[in-house]
Each structure stands twice: as structure tokens, then as C-alpha cells.
Amino acid sequence: MKIVACYSNKGGVGKTATSVNLAHALARAGRRVLLCDLDPQGASGFYFRVKPSKKLGDDRFFTDVKRFTDAIRGSDFDGLDILPANMSFRDFDIFLSRMKNSRSRLKKALKAAQGDYDVVLLDCPPNISALSENVFRASDAVVVPVIPTTLSERTFEQLVDFFRDEKLPRKKIVAFFSMAQATKKLHAETAERLRKAHPKRFVDVTVPFSTEVEKMGVHRAPVATFAKSSPATEAYDALWRAVAERL
Template sequence: MKIFATYNIKGGVGKTTAAVNLAYLSAADGHRTLLWDLDPQGAASFLFRIKPRVKGGGKALIRGTKALDDAIKGTDFDDLDLIPADFTYRNMDLLLGGPAKGNTAKKPTRRIAQLLRPLAAEYDHVFLDCPPSISLVSENVMHAADVLVVPLIPTTLSVRTLDQLTEFVAGFDGHRPQILAFFSMADRRKKLHQETIKDLQAERVNVAATPIPSLSLIERMSVERAPVTAFAPRSVAARAYRDLWAELGKKT
């Protein structure tokens, strides 16, 4: 089981759209795929038309009184399942720090990794869609993930964020996730975008060659309530996600 997490400290940079489309493409390739919508806003759940609600809330899941397995919902697509968001996830930092059934990890930063372990036989790929922040949740996700997929808006500031994240992960004991950043919401008409993309792709090995363009079709996902790769598979947007997925496959 390989765990991917889409993460950025900033919100609105295309994390959820990436998670949803990459998870869809993974399933379409025949990998048994699970997407866990960890963001209390529940955007990924909404895009799959699944109610953002978990019985017993985040508390039951994190404390282990409800098995993660019981919270899983099938999406409309073969081989793609989802653990919905729940509004109680907003308190997840507190829950992760609290007591938990069968918590052998002891460290509150390892709880999500521990919860996912029993699903290894059932899924080939897991995608974690993280809420934007630096918190115990994001730290948990970084410890659980094999690959951090980091969307970057092509600006100088976001480049700093990537550096900070890389440094932070480098300080981990033991398991360290691989980081692969990609440019998101890239606007070809903006000179600054073009330059940043060109420079960074030349400088860094962990920046994907495929940018995801800023396109209104991607925004349309919230109207269609489906991945763009599913409802417009021949579009430029879908092609970009497919290229990114292929690159992820090669580089991670």
C-alpha cells in the first residue's frame, strides 16, 4: 500500500482537485484506491457526492472506537472508495493528542499511520487530502505518507514554502516521505508564472515537469460534482492530470 498525501500550508492552491483527480486516475489504472478527506470543509466528499459525515465523528475514528473500515463509502467509480470528511475533523488536533484504543504508537504524530495499517491488504493506493495548516494533523499525515504531493502557485513565496517543508521533513527520525511538488493554477499569460516554473524546474529535482494550468473547466468540477478526468477525459485539464499521474508513477 502506497500512501500519497496532497499537502500545502496554504489553502486554495489545488490540493483537493489534485487529490480527487489523481485518486480517480489511480483507480482507473486498476489500483484499488482509497481517498481520505481529512479537510473538515469536505470538498473532496462533496465532489464525489458523498455526505461529509462519519458516524461518531472524527473522535470515534481517531480513538479507534469505530474501525476506519466501517466509515468507507464506495464512490461511483470502480476501485475508488472514500472516507468522508466530518465537521468534527476541525478538532482533530485535540483528538490526535488524546487517548486512543489500541494505540501502540504512543506518539500522537503516528496515529493516522497506525489507523491506516489494517487497510494495507485492501488497497494499493491511499490518498490523504489534508486541510491547509501546520498542525498535528499535517504532521501525522507527513509521517504516514510515502509521497507528499505539494501543489505550488508559481510565485516566489510558495517556493519558500517548499523549502521550509523540505527542511522540516529532513528533520524526521526514521521514515521520511518523498516530496514531489508540482505547479498548480499556472497561468501561461503571466510572465512571472512562466519564469518561476522554468527556473524552479531547472533547479530542483523534486519539482514535476507537468504544471496544472489554471482552467475554468477545473473549477467546473464543483458543478459537475465529479473529477474533471472523469467528466471531460479529453480536455487539456484531464491531460495535465494524467501527465502528472504518469510522472508521479515514474518518480516515486
């Protein structure tokens, strides 16, 4: 079982769009997938029409295997299950930081799902905290959408620095360009600079800025279900192949 996180220390860059479309691409390719919605806002569950867990979770959520597995829901797609966002994720960070061995807690919890899934995808909230450290340690790959703009470039550098300072393996980072606009000179220049600075971190995949991706909210479904041959669908398929090569 491989664990793949969709992560960025920046909000609104396409983490959830990536999680949802990668999960769907994987299930279509015959893999058994569990998508964990770790963001209390519950956006990836929303796209898959899975309601947030009503039960208020508590500190035991990730230490109690039964609680964890009981919360998993099916989706409309074969081979694709969802762990909906849980209110307890709001305080998850505080809980993790208080716990002994907190840095590997998530990894232990996810082991409960081993055998049932080929891939566990984590849709993460945006920050560098106890939860992110758990995510980085638990994951085999950390997929990072980067909008090719100056601010995103800066936050990407911060992420790479964090990995170096914490002695986390930087090879786990799989970055790609998200919401890229071919007509923007700044996008092209920033992308080129980032690729040059981090040739091993960036895969050769660019998800374009696409109204089809925006329409996921209207359809409440992955982009491939209503825009089969769109550039965005092709890009997410390519992204999955690129991630698989790294695993």
C-alpha cells in the same frame, strides 16, 4: 499499499482538485483506491457526491478500526472508495498532539485498510501541525501543488525547511506546478527559479489554470468524466505517472 498525501501549507492551491483527479485517474487505471477527506470542509467528498459523516466522531475514530472502516463509502466509480470528512477532524490535531506516539498514529490507523486498497490518497487541510507530521510520516509520497507565484514559493521553502528541521525524508516531496498561466511572465520566472532551486523535488508536470477544473464544482465529478481530452485531464494523468515512478 501505498499512501499518497496531497498536501500544501497553503490553502486554495489545488490540493482537493489534485486528490479528486488523481483518485479518479488511478481507479481508471485499475487500482483500488481509498480517498480520505481529512479536511473538515469536506470538498473532495462533495466532488464525489458523498455526504460528510453525520455521526459526530470522537477521539476513538482513528484508534478504533471498526469505526474507521464503517465510515468508508463507495463512489460512482469502480475501485474508488471515499472516507468522507468527519466533524471530529476539526479537533483531530489536538487529539493527536495529546496522544502518546501521536506521530505515527495515522499510519497505524491506515494499516486497517491494507489488503483492500492499492493506494490510499489523503486530501489534507492546509497547515503544519500534528496532523501534517502524521501525514508526512505515514505517506510514501507527499504531492505538493505549487502555484508559481512569490507567496507560494515562500510557503514551499517553509515546507522544505520543516522537513529538514524535523529530519523527515525530503525525497517524499513530489512537487508540481498548479494553476499555471502560460501568459504570465511572473509564473514562468517563478517556476524556473523553483525548478533550479529544487531540481529533485519538482516533477515535470504542470497543471494549467483551467476552467474545466473550476467546472468540477458544477458537475460534481472529476474533470476526466466531462472533459476527457482537456489539457487538465492530461496533466493529472501525467502527474499520476510521475508519482508512480517515485513510489
